[in-house]
Amino acid sequence: xxxxxxxxxxxxxxxxxxxxxxxxxxxxxxxxxxxxxxxxxxxxxxxxxxxxxxxxxxxxxxxxxxxxxxxxxxxxxxxxxxxxxxxxxxxxxxxxxxxxxxxxxxxxxxxxxxxxxxxxxxxxxxxxxxxxxxxxxxxxxxxxxxxxxxxxxxxxxxxxxxxxxxxxxxxxxxxxxxxxxxxxxxxxxxxxxxxxxxxxxxxxxxxxxxxxxxxxxxxxxxxxxxxxxxxxxxxxxxxxxxxxxxxxxxxxxxxxxxxxxxxxxxxxxxxxxxxxxxxxxxxxxxxxxxxxxxxxxxxxxxxxxxxxxxxxxxxxxxxxxxxxxxxxxxxxxxxxxxxxxxxxxxxxxxxxxxxxxxxxxxxxxxxxxxxxxxxxxxxxxxxxxxxxxxxxxxxxxxxxxxxxxxxxxxxxxxxxxxxxxxxxxxxxxxxxxxxxxxxxxxxxxxxxxxxxxxxxxxxxxxxxxxxxxxxxxxxxxxxxxxxxxxxxxxxxxxxxxxxxxxxxxxxxxxxxxxxxxxxxxxxxxxxxxxxxxxxxxxxxxxxxxxxxxxxxxxxxxxxxxxxxxxxxxxxxxxxxxxxxxxxxxxxxxxxxxxxxxxxxxxxxxxxxxxx
Amino acid sequence: xxxxxxxxxxxxxxxxxxxxxxxxxxxxxxxxxxxxxxxxxxxxxxxxxxxxxxxxxxxxxxxxxxxxxxxxxxxxxxxxxxxxxxxxxxxxxxxxxxxxxxxxxxxxxxxxxxxxxxxxxxxxxxxxxxxxxxxxxxxxxxxxxxxxxxxxxxxxxxxxxxxxxxxxxxxxxxxxxxxxxxxxxxxxx
Numbered sequence: 001x002x003x004x005x006x007x008x009x010x011x012x013x014x015x016x017x018x019x020x021x022x023x024x025x026x027x028x029x030x031x032x033x034x035x036x037x038x039x040x041x042x043x044x045x046x047x048x049x050x051x052x053x054x055x056x057x058x059x060x061x062x063x064x065x066x067x068x069x070x071x072x073x074x075x076x077x078x079x080x081x082x083x084x085x086x087x088x089x090x091x092x093x094x095x096x097x098x099x100x101x102x103x104x105x106x107x108x109x110x111x112x113x114x115x116x117x118x119x120x121x122x123x124x125x126x127x128x129x130x131x132x133x134x135x136x137x138x139x140x141x142x143x144x145x146x147x148x149x150x151x152x153x154x155x156x157x158x159x160x161x162x163x164x165x166x167x168x169x170x171x172x173x174x175x176x177x178x179x180x181x182x183x184x185x186x187x188x189x190x191x192x193x194x195x196x197x198x199x200x201x202x203x204x205x206x207x208x209x210x211x212x213x214x215x216x217x218x219x220x221x222x223x224x225x226x227x228x229x230x231x232x233x234x235x236x237x238x239x240x241x242x243x244x245x246x247x248x249x250x251x252x253x254x255x256x257x258x259x260x261x262x263x264x265x266x267x268x269x270x271x272x273x274x275x276x277x278x279x280x281x282x283x284x285x286x287x288x289x290x291x292x293x294x295x296x297x298x299x300x301x302x303x304x305x306x307x308x309x310x311x312x313x314x315x316x317x318x319x320x321x322x323x324x325x326x327x328x329x330x331x332x333x334x335x336x337x338x339x340x341x342x343x344x345x346x347x348x349x350x351x352x353x354x355x356x357x358x359x360x361x362x363x364x365x366x367x368x369x370x371x372x373x374x375x376x377x378x379x380x381x382x383x384x385x386x387x388x389x390x391x392x393x394x395x396x397x398x399x400x401x402x403x404x405x406x407x408x409x410x411x412x413x414x415x416x417x418x419x420x421x422x423x424x425x426x427x428x429x430x431x432x433x434x435x436x437x438x439x440x441x442x443x444x445x446x447x448x449x450x451x452x453x454x455x456x457x458x459x460x461x462x463x464x465x466x467x468x469x470x471x472x473x474x475x476x477x478x479x480x481x482x483x484x485x486x487x488x489x490x491x492x493x494x495x496x497x498x499x500x501x502x503x504x505x506x507x508x509x510x511x512x513x514x515x516x517x518x519x520x521x522x523x524x525x526x527x528x529x530x531x532x533x534x535x536x537x538x539x540x541x542x543x544x545x546x547x548x549x550x551x552x553x554x555x556x557x558x559x560x561x562x563x564x565x566x567x568x569x570x571x572x573x574x575x576x577x578x579x580x581x582x583x584x585x586x587x588x589x590x591x592x593x594x595x596x597x598x599x600x601x602x603x604x605x606x607x608x609x610x611x
Numbered sequence: 612x613x614x615x616x617x618x619x620x621x622x623x624x625x626x627x628x629x630x631x632x633x634x635x636x637x638x639x640x641x642x643x644x645x646x647x648x649x650x651x652x653x654x655x656x657x658x659x660x661x662x663x664x665x666x667x668x669x670x671x672x673x674x675x676x677x678x679x680x681x682x683x684x685x686x687x688x689x690x691x692x693x694x695x696x697x698x699x700x701x702x703x704x705x706x707x708x709x710x711x712x713x714x715x716x717x718x719x720x721x722x723x724x725x726x727x728x729x730x731x732x733x734x735x736x737x738x739x740x741x742x743x744x745x746x747x748x749x750x751x752x753x754x755x756x757x758x759x760x761x762x763x764x765x766x767x768x769x770x771x772x773x774x775x776x777x778x779x780x781x782x783x784x785x786x787x788x789x790x791x792x793x794x795x796x797x798x799x800x
Contacts, residue, residue, distance in 0.1 A: 002644060002714040002800055028714075160644060162715065190736050459690070544730045545710065545718050547641050556642045563730055 002160045003108065004029040005093065006560075008168040011035050011066070012097075014219040018047065018083070019063040019093065020205075022198050025063055027191045030093065031198050033168075033205055033219040036067050042086045044215040055204040063111035065091030078194075084109055101585030105555025106161045161555040165548070168221040170537040171199045172206075173298050174562055177541055177573065192543060208357035246291040250284060257281070275416040276406075279518065283410070286312060293370065303574055304526040311576070315521055322414055337398035340389060343425055347386045350428075353569050354378050357499065366492045374439075374496055378432060385428045406414050412518045419514040426507045433504035434599065438499035443486055450483035525574035528565075623693050628652070636785050644713030644796050650779045651706035655699065655724050657673050667691050699724040704778035711730040711793055713800035717741075717758060719775060731773075735800070737761055739769055741793045743786050754783045756790060 005545040006021075006029065017037040023030050036045060045062070053060050065083055176196050206222045208214050271277040286308045296302040327330050358375035360366070407414035423430075452458060455477070458469035471479070501537040530540050540562045546558040565573075593600050628634050632653055639647040703724040712717040717738060720730040736742030739759040746753055755774050762770035776786075 004715060160642075160713075162645075162712070164715075190734050192718060542732050543721075544732060545712065545715075547645065547710070548646070550641070556645050556712075558715075563732065 001028040003106075004164060004191075005095075005106070006031040006160045006164045006166055007095075007104075007313050008032060008034075009165050010221045014066065014068065016067040017065070017086075017219075018045065018529075019095065020060060020218070021063045021065050022059050023061065023091075024191060024198075024342075027194070029191060029195075030063050031195055032063060032149065032219045033060070033199065033202050037217045037219065041215055048214075048216050052202075052205050054183065056201050058198055058201045058205075061088070061089060061207070062087040064091075064095065067094075067096045068099070070099065100293070101554075103241065103551045104163055106555060108161075120503075128154045135609060163555055163557045164545075164560050165557065166195075166199075166560045168199060170562055171196060171560075172203065172221070173535075174537050174540040177539065177565055177569070179299060179573075195294065196540075208495075234315050240293060243293045245289045246287065247293065250288050250291065254284060254288075254289075274420050275515065275518075276413060276420050278287065279412055279416045280409075281313065282522070283412075286576075303525070303528055304576065307525040307574060307576055310527040310530070311524065312410070314526060315412055316408070318411040319407050319409060319414060322411060325406065326407075330400055333397055336400040339396055339400070339425075340393045343389050344386065345427075347382050347389075347428075350382055351379060353499065354382075357496065361495065364491065364495070366495070367489055370489055370492050372424050375493070380603055381431065384483055402479075412521050414521075415514050415518050419518075420421075422507065422511060422514075429500070429503050429507060435499045436493075436497040436500040437584070437597050437599055440493050442495050443490055444597050447483065447486050447490065450479050451485065453479040454483055501594065518532070519578055523578045525571060525576065528570050528574035532565060532570045533566060537562045539565040539570060541569065543563040620630065626781055628780045629748070629751065629782060633787070634779050634781055636780075636781070636788065638788070638792065644799055646711055646792055646796060648709045648711075648775050648792070649706050650708075650781055650785070652704060652779045654705065655703055664691055696725075699726060707776050707779055709775055709789065709793075711796050714797045719758075719773070733758060733760070733773065738797075741790065741797065743783070743790055744772070744774075752764070753780065754786055755780070756786045 011034070013030065014035045015037050017035045018040070019032050020036055021030055021032040030420045047061050049062065052058075090110070092109040094109065096106075097102055097104050174196065176193055180193070204221050205218075206219055207226070208216070208225055218464055253295070290305050290309050290312070296305050311434065326335075354375050357366075358371050403417065407417065449459065453471060456468060456471065457466050459465075460467045529538070542563045545562045546559040546561065546563045548559050551555055590600065623776070626634050626636050635651050635653070636715050637649045639649075641647065667687055667690065671683055675683045676680070691740040700723060705722050705724050706718045708718075710720075712718075712736055716729060716732055718732045720728055722728045737760050739761045741756065743754050744757050745753055751781070755776070757775060758773040759769045760771045760773065762768040
């Protein structure tokens with residue numbers, strides 16, 4: 001197999017020294033993490049690596065030596081080869097680079113089973129059109145012994161080397177998707193997750209920079225000094241007490257909400273119907289997740305917390321903007337003053353509609369008596385409703401003023417409030433719909449049952465099927481009479497049902513739009529989207545390779561870039577789970593229910609969250 | 612050679628795609644086990660663009676002449692611009708590249724007319740084989756090159772198929788050339 005060496009870009013110009021990294025088992029690859037410079041004491045290096053191995057959990061070893069000789073530093077070759085005896089390894093890599101040239105060279109020394117060191121030449125020559133295995137080139141041989149490994153023919157197999165350059169900081173910060181939640185088996189795991197995992201877990205190795213007075217001097221991505229920012233550090237210090245305070249307040253609030261007074265049957269029913277209360281409980285849960293004092297270790301957990309925090313922040317700021325706009329120039333007062341006239345207008349329109357139905361609507365001829373009964377009944381209902389509204393009208397402005405302040409908690413609260421106000425103001429439409437639907441439903445069921453009687457059949461409840469049945473004469477007589485009556489009254493009830501169902505559906509559509517937008521604001525992962533747009537290397541779908549221009553006689557050099565995650569996958573992976581507002585029935589089931597007159601609740605909130 | 616690559620451009624044969632339009636194949640050999648194949652389709656033709664634009668604007672002018680509504684003209688302009696942008700950024704593929712690196716993996720990338728590149732890398736451990744398959748496409752039977760991926764649970768089964776060169780759709784002679792090169796590399800590592 002080809003030997004693959006992952007080399008960090010920051011070490012391209014490093015001074016000569018030892019390579020520290022990890023061998024990936026089973027893949028014949030090595031990941032170089034840092035370069036330790038001369039002068040060093042081998043004992044201290046070994047101790048340091050042992051310490052780092054314990055801290056990071058990564059299997060760090062000395063991989064080999066790196067030489068980039070400057071002027072006056074000749075004769076390093078034998079010194080570097082002698083180092084391999086101090087650090088006993090299975091394979092010892094000797095990477096070298098000359099000043100002014102771009103390509104690296106690599107020698108690999110292997111230890112045979114007897115413990116003797118054999119140099120195996122693993123250098124790639126300019127290969128031209130194909131591999132003519134086993135032939136030696138004449139003039140271009142590298143200096144060094146041509147000792148062959150036992151068991152190979154003369155000339156030896158020319159094993160190959162690939163250098164893969166990677167940018168250490170980006171690979172360390174990035175997260176490979178799809179995220180594996182379990183502990184993967186190191187033998188079967190594929191190469192790239194292992195590389196990413198190695199660099200990510202070696203963070204303790206990158207703490208020492210070249211200004212530190214430690215036992216070893218290293219080069220890695222942070223060797224010019226550790227980066228930091230005062231604001232970030234201050235916020236980190238301040239976050240713990242703030243989190244503790246918020247958690248305490250939230251526990252107080254939740255214990256208050258679950259107290260016995262507020263948990264009685266009617267209160268619980270009302271609070272489950274009002275979307276503002278639902279949204280409130282939902283946001284409380286969110287805040288509890290965000291403000292938990294434990295640090296988030298797993299990537300998923302961290303992203304969830306960050307997404308909730310950012311969307312809550314955006315929500316609250318939009319809400320505050322809305323409140324400041326509405327309360328300036330007393331717009332809320334004007335809104336309250338238009339609320340009662342709007343309700344009056346709706347009631348007047350409904351009255352006109354009923355008068356039209358009581359006449360000859362669209363040229364249809366209704367049953368006069370039933371028409372008048374239903375029409376008067378609904379008219380009286382509207383009259384009652386308008387009286388109640390007028391009773392409440394002096395208090396409306398004050399109530400709206402105080403309730404509107406709750407929009408400070410967020411734009412989602414303002415939208416839920418709007419939805420609730422609509423529901424309360426159109427309560428009479430809902431009542432009419434229920435009356436009309438029940439009447440129509442009874443008519444339809446009665447008709448179907450009497451139609452069966454008309455044909456001499458009966459519904460068998462035990463067997464859930466239609467059976468034949470012999471009726472008495474008086475049963476047949478009454479049944480046929482009732483059937484005729486219901487059949488001729490059907491158009492009237494059907495028309496009332498149709499009209500009120502349409503009105504109800506309009507209201508439901510409006511509420512549905514509001515709920516969908518609330519759901520969208522709740523669940524959209526703003527932090528993940530921002531990360532994808534501005535720091536796209538942090539969410540990686542995979543990698544991209546680019547062939548770097550080479551010089552003849554050097555191995556293949558590739559540049560590994562990070563392939564960022566697609567925008568649709570970002571939304572899908574990091575969506576905050578919500579009580580999803582979705583259509584409960586399919587279109588066909590909905591039409592069937594409408595036809596039979598069953599009550600429909602097209603938008604149903606699930607009480608449990610779905611992922 | 613000045614650098615380590617070798618280029619093979621069009622030799623005696625000219626390649627076409629399944630509709631008969633001319634395409635070109637470029638093979639680049641970076642090393643003994645790393646090769647890159649680029650199939651380029653025809654570029655955006657200025658004649659067609661002008662023809663479409665003129666047709667749309669002419670019809671917009673006629674409608675404006677009839678209805679005296681200026682919104683028709685501005686909407687025609689906006690539609691033309693947006694349509695053109697969408698087409699060169701999302702639809703029109705300029706060239707497709709296959710980079711095969713022995714014992715590392717295969718990288719497939721499509722480059723669109725606006726310069727956008729969409730890349731996908733498949734590790735060698737997941738690749739079972741690269742083969743030429745037949746498919747029924749509308750009323751014809753065509754050949755296409757594809758990568759067979761291994762099923763993680765069953766090493767002998769094929770879990771999915773990744774078709775290559777989907778936009779340029781080269782014909783069998785071009786595919787055979789690419790196939791032979793790829794098989795050489797897969798056999799070595």
